[in-house]
Amino acid sequence: MLIGSDDLGDLSGECEYCGTDLRYTYAIIHPSWGAMVVGTDCCDNLTGTMLASEHHEKYLKKMERRKRFVSSKRWKRIRSGGEWLIQEGLSVFILPSANKFLIRMGSVEGAARYDSAIDAKLKAFDFIESGEATAFFIKRGERERRRSDQQSKRGKSADDFAKLIEQAGLSVPQRLPTAIRRK
Ligand SMILES: [Zn+2]
Incomplete structure (x- = not known):
């Protein structure tokens, strides 16, 4: 079972299964070997899956995109x-x-x-x-929508209040509370 992965930045790791020097490591729990840190190929072999190699490929592509982003001509x-x-x-x-x-x-x-x-x-x-940026801006948008909803509700009740005053035959006071004056 694959439980985690790491990029050490250089070949400072070592596969606990075959002894190869590693940069990309995977922590696994094997039913007969217990917990160990291994390389991509050994992880695939020991878990009988392609999880490590798929993860590795995706990871390298992301690092490639990251590098391109920094030096992009779009800046x-x-x-x-x-x-x-x-x-x-x-x-x-x-x-x-x-x-x-x-x-x-x-x-x-x-x-x-x-x-x-x-x-x-x-x-x-x-x-x-x-995806953090998208989540942040969605949340922020919702917050702003809620705020403007509240404002329009406040505006409505201020209108109602002014109408009540008129209906009661009273003159609307010169100095109204802010919420009402906003109307
Ligand atoms: Zn190995």
Whole structure:
């Protein structure tokens, strides 16, 4: 059974099954061998699945896309400093900020500061690629919709209140509460 995978960044690992030097490792639990850390091929063989090799292929493709994203020709220079592009429908800005860099997506500025524009771009890529960005903006959109719903409800009750005053034959006071004046 495959329980996890890791990219060590270099060949610092070793397959506990065949002794090969590894960069990409998989933690498995084998019914007769117990828990062990193995390479892609041994993981496939020992689990009798293609999980490790499929995961590995997907992982390498993602790393390739990540590299392409950072050096993409789609990045456009901003005259006041920084760069921007549109990725999956989101406008992504990498902006200089006090010798560091920050990410802005749409109108939302991230709180984190990065040492280089490349670090910021990698972070932006991961944020979008993982689906976190989409989830964030969906949630934010819902929050804003709820807020404007509440506002329109408030507006309606203010209208009703003004109507009641009129019906009662009273003059509408000069200084109305904010919610009513907004009408
Ligand atoms: Zn091995």
